[in-house]
Amino acid sequence: GEDVEQSLFLSVREGDSSVINCTYTDSSSTYLYWYKQEPGAGLQLLTYIFSNMDMKQDQRLTVLLNKKDKHLSLRIADTQTGDSAIYFCAERNTGFQKLVFGTGTRLLVSP
């Protein structure tokens, strides 16, 4: 299967933590990625995690992977207004050598 699902919207206040969730169906996924898309811009790679890891931390970003439940999350600590964007998770589909993107989560950070 190739489905990657995300919730469509998330609204938080500046300074709070944001958690963006993603579920996928391909159990053979090797790498999973988080990309950020600001309005009118391309996709910026934020971070990635290898499937044999449970967690990866990179400054304000924490990625959690539950391979059993095929669930990936991105936590942004101390969320800032500049973090407002659409966040895409993507899985690397082993069989078809391509990235399958989620539907995107629109994060809105209010002051």
Place this chain on the structure above:
Amino acid sequence: DTAVSQTPKYLVTQMGNDKSIKCEQNLGHDTMYWYKQDSKKFLKIMFSYNNKELIINETVPNRFSPKSPDKAHLNLHINSLELGDSAVYFCASSQDLGSAGVRETQYFGPGTRLLVL
């Protein structure tokens, strides 16, 4: 120091016309991709090329023809444009394909916004 660049940034054209979008990467990558993002922001791969050879053609109409003159360029030509072709088209590149490692991490261009009237 642009990594992946696309031209034009905006393209407005009439139905039935033929148009091209150009993509260049200066990262020394072997693999390049074209994606289409629709109005709901859904992003889907169209093509991938590795060392100028077509690897993925994701059931795209044959009005779309990618051309890779060299590893650093992957252009997208669209014939007989239709209203449904209106979207944002993203080019991307990665160091490698098939190694299932960080060398497959994809870097995206800024996108070309195509509007067909």
